Amino acid sequence: MIFISDSIILVTKIFIDIKYMLTEFGKIFVFIIFAFLFVAISIFIAKLIRPSRPTKEKLTTYECGEDAMGSPWVRFNIRFYVVALIFLIFDVEVVLLFPWALTYKDYGFYGFLVGIIFLVVLAIGMAYEWRKGDLEWARPAPNIPKLNKILKNMPSVQEKNETTEN
Amino acid sequence: MYNFLTELTGNEIIAAFISAMLPVVFIVPFVIFGVLAERKVSAHIQDRLGPMRVGYHGVLQTVADFFKLIQKEDIIAEGADRKFFNLAPYLVFVGSYAVYAALPFTSTYIGSETDIGLFYIIAVSGFAVAGILMGGWASNNKYSLYGALRSAAQIVSYEIPTALVILSMVMLTGTLSLATMSEMQTAYFWNWNIFGGAEWAFTKLLLIPFMFIAFIILYISTLAEVNRLPFDMPEAESELVAGYSTEYSGMKFAMFFLAEYGNMFAVSALVSVIFFGGYQSPFGYLGNSLGLQWLIPYEQLFWFALKGILFVLVQMWLRWTLPRVRVDQLMTICWKYLIPYSFANLIIIGLITLL
Numbered sequence: 425m426i427f428i429s430d431s432i433i434l435v436t437k438i439f440i441d442i443k444y445m446l447t448e449f450g451k452i453f454v455f456i457i458f459a460f461l462f463v464a465i466s467i468f469i470a471k472l473i474r475p476s477r478p479t480k481e482k483l484t485t486y487e488c489g490e491d492a493m494g495s496p497w498v499r500f501n502i503r504f505y506v507v508a509l510i511f512l513i514f515d516v517e518v519v520l521l522f523p524w525a526l527t528y529k530d531y532g533f534y535g536f537l538v539g540i541i542f543l544v545v546l547a548i549g550m551a552y553e554w555r556k557g558d559l560e561w562a563r564p565a566p567n568i569p570k571l572n573k574i575l576k577n578m579p580s581v582q583e584k585n586e587t588t589e590n
Numbered sequence: 591m592y593n594f595l596t597e598l599t600g601n602e603i604i605a606a607f608i609s610a611m612l613p614v615v616f617i618v619p620f621v622i623f624g625v626l627a628e629r630k631v632s633a634h635i636q637d638r639l640g641p642m643r644v645g646y647h648g649v650l651q652t653v654a655d656f657f658k659l660i661q662k663e664d665i666i667a668e669g670a671d672r673k674f675f676n677l678a679p680y681l682v683f684v685g686s687y688a689v690y691a692a693l694p695f696t697s698t699y700i701g702s703e704t705d706i707g708l709f710y711i712i713a714v715s716g717f718a719v720a721g722i723l724m725g726g727w728a729s730n731n732k733y734s735l736y737g738a739l740r741s742a743a744q745i746v747s748y749e750i751p752t753a754l755v756i757l758s759m760v761m762l763t764g765t766l767s768l769a770t771m772s773e774m775q776t777a778y779f780w781n782w783n784i785f786g787g788a789e790w791a792f793t794k795l796l797l798i799p800f801m802f803i804a805f806i807i808l809y810i811s812t813l814a815e816v817n818r819l820p821f822d823m824p825e826a827e828s829e830l831v832a833g834y835s836t837e838y839s840g841m842k843f844a845m846f847f848l849a850e851y852g853n854m855f856a857v858s859a860l861v862s863v864i865f866f867g868g869y870q871s872p873f874g875y876l877g878n879s880l881g882l883q884w885l886i887p888y889e890q891l892f893w894f895a896l897k898g899i900l901f902v903l904v905q906m907w908l909r910w911t912l913p914r915v916r917v918d919q920l921m922t923i924c925w926k927y928l929i930p931y932s933f934a935n936l937i938i939i940g941l942i943t944l945l
Contacts, residue, residue: 446602451610451702452691452710454603458610459687463680463845470660470841483668485731486836496669496730504743507921511746514929518753522709525760529944536944540937547933559925561918 506558517546591699609701613690616895621851622652628906635910662840670837671728678725679838679845685717686849689856694769696869696890707768708756711860712749715815718849719745722834725846729837737833740823740917747924748814748821754932755808758939759864762787762797768860772868779872784865796942800935805865807932809901812857814924816850818905820912823920858901859894869894 446454485492521539528535553559595605626641626649633640641648666672691701692710704710719742726738762783763771775782784801786794814821825833835846862868869890877885915923 446606448702448704451606452688452704454606455610455691455701456684456688458607458614459684460680462614462687463683466845467679467841470662470664474661474840475663477663478665482663482665485667485669486831487732488831496732496735497727498732498735500736500739503921504739507743507747510925511750514750515753518712518750518757521757522760522766525757525940526764526766528761528940529764533944536940539940543933543937550929554926559921561921 501561503561510553510558513549514546517542609699610691612699613687613693613695613701616695617687617690617848617852617855620855620899621848622656624851624854624902625652625655625847627903631903631906632910635907656844659840659844664840664842665837667730667837669730671730674724674728675837676842678721678728679842679849681721681724682718683721683845683849683852685714685719685721686852686856688714688717689853689860692768693856693859694772694863694868695894696887697769697773698887699891700769703769704767706766708760708766708771711768712753712756715745715749718853725838726834729834731837733830733832733836734834737825737830737836740830741817741834744817744821744823744920745815747921748811748928751807751811751924751928751932752815754929754936755804755811756864758804758932758936759783761936761940762943768863768868772863772870775867775870777870777874779867782865782867782870782872793942793945796945797939800939800942801865803931803935804939805861807928807935808861808864811924811928812861813905813908814920816853816857816905818854819909820915821920822914823917854902854905855898858905859898861901862894862897866897868897 485496487493521542524535524539524542528539531538591609595608596602599605599608629651630640630648632638641651644650644654666675689711692704692707694700722741722745723738726734726736726741729735759771760766763774765771765774771783774788776788779785781788784798784805786797786801817823817825825835830836835843838846859868871889871893875886875889877883877889
C-alpha cells in the first residue's frame with residue numbers, strides 16, 4: 425500500500441509540482457498528437473450525425489457503375505519500383521550532404537572540394553542510370569553501356585574500319 | 591508566445607497543446623476560403639460564374655459543403671482492408687499538419703524552434719506518401735491503387751529537386767532553421783534571398799539569376815509534391831475518377847481534402863520563407879514608425895498569410911493555364927531536367943558563396 429501511495433504522489437509531483445522542460449521535438453510530438461486527435465474527433469462527431477444504412481449495392485467496389493471485374497490488385501509497371509530505388513540512393517545522399525552544407529564554409533575551398541567530389545561520383549552514377557535507359561518510362565530494350573560498343577560507334581573508329589576494309 | 595502561454599496556464603504541456611492548436615485556427619478558415627476561391631477563380635478564368643446560390647455570390651458554399659460532408663454515410667466497401675483504410679486519413683493529415691510545426695508565422699510564434707526545421711520538413715512530408723499508399727492499397731479498387739502508386743512515385747521523385755534546392759539555400763544562409771532564415775532577410779525587400787540575401791557584396795549581384803532558377807525549380811517541384819495541376823496525375827479525373835480517394839466518403843474524404851489544401855498553403859509558405867523573407871514586410875513596419883511594438887507581430891502575420899495566399903493563387907492560375915502532363919513526361923521533367931539543373935545550381939551557388 426505504501427508503495428502505491430508513494431508512486432501516486434510521485435506521478436502527481438511530475439504533473440503538477442516539478443518544472444520540467446519540453447524539448448523542441450517534444451513540441452513537435454504534441455503537434456502530431458494534436459493532429460491525430462483532430463482527425464479522430466471530427467470523424468467521431470460525423471459518426472454521431474451520419475446515417476448508416478448499408479446495402480449490398482452500396483458496398484460494392486466502385487468501378488464506374490459496372491460490376492467489379494477480377495482482382496483489384498492488378499499488375500502495375502515495374503518502373504515505379506525502379507524510381508523508388510533510385511530515389512532511395514539520392515535521398516540518402518542528400519541526408520549526408522546536409523551537415524556538409526552547414527559547415528563547408530569553415531574549411532574554405534578544401535571543404536567545398538570534398539563535397540564536390542562526392543557529388544561528382546553521384547553524378548556519374550546518375551549518368552550511368554540515364555545511359556542505361558532506367559530514366560525512360562517506356563523502355564524498348566535494355567541498352568547496357570559497354571566501352572567497346574561506344575568505341576565502335578565513334579566516327580573516327582568507323583572511318584578506320586572502312587579504310588581497312590577498302 | 592510559448593513562454594506567455596506557459597505563464598498563463600502554468601503547465602508546459604497544456605501550453606504546448608494550445609500552441610499546437612493555433613495552426614488549425616488558421617488552416618480551417620483558409621481551407622473554407624481557399625476552396626471557394628479555387629472554384630471562383632476557375633469559373634472566372636473559364637468565363638463562368640461558379641457557385642452563386644448559397645449566400646452573396648456563393649460565399650457560404652464551402653460551409654454548406656462541410657455540413658453536407660459531415661452528414662454523409664461512411665461507406666467501407668466489401669473486401670477493403672478496414673484497418674488500413676481507416677488509418678490512411680490520419681497519416682495523410684498528420685503528415686500535412688506536422689509541417690506547420692516548423693513554419694514561423696510571426697517572429698513571436700513558431701510551433702517548435704528546432705535547429706533543423708528544413709530537414710524536419712523534408713522528412714515529415716514522407717508521412718503523407720505512406721498514408722496515400724496505404725489508402726490506395728486498402729481501398730480494394732483499381733483506380734485507387736493506380737492513383738496511389740502514381741502519387742507515391744511522383745512525390746518521391748520530386749522530393750529530390752526540392753531537397754537539392756533547399757540544400758543550396760542552406761549553403762547560402764548557413765542555417766537549417768526557418769526562423770533564423772526569416773530573421774536574416776529582415777527590413778526591406780532587397781534583403782530577401784531571391785535578391786541574393788542580406789549581405790552587401792558583389793556576390794549578391796552574381797547570385798540573383800541563380801536564385802531565380804532555384805526559385806523556379808523549387809516552385810515546380812513543390813507543385814508536383816502537392817499533386818496540383820499540371821502534375822495531378824494521381825487524381826486525373828478523366829482517367830482515375832478521384833485517384834487514391836475514390837472509395838472514401840464523408841468525413842474521411844474531407845480529411846484528405848483538408849490535408850491537400852493544408853499542404854498547398856504549407857509549400858507556398860515554405861517557398862515564401864526560403865526566398866521571399868517569410869513574415870518580413872517588404873518595406874518596414876508600421877508599428878516601428880508609429881512606436882507601437884505590439885502591432886508588429888500582427889503585421890508579420892498579415893505579410894506571411896498574404897505571401898502564402900499569393901502563391902496559392904498562382905497554383906490555381908496555373909491549373910487552368912497548363913494542360914496535364916503524361917506520366918513519362920512527368921518523370922522526364924523531374925529526372926532529366928530539374929535534377930541536373932538543380933545539381934549545377936547547387937555547385938554554382940556553393941562556389942559564389944565561397945568567394
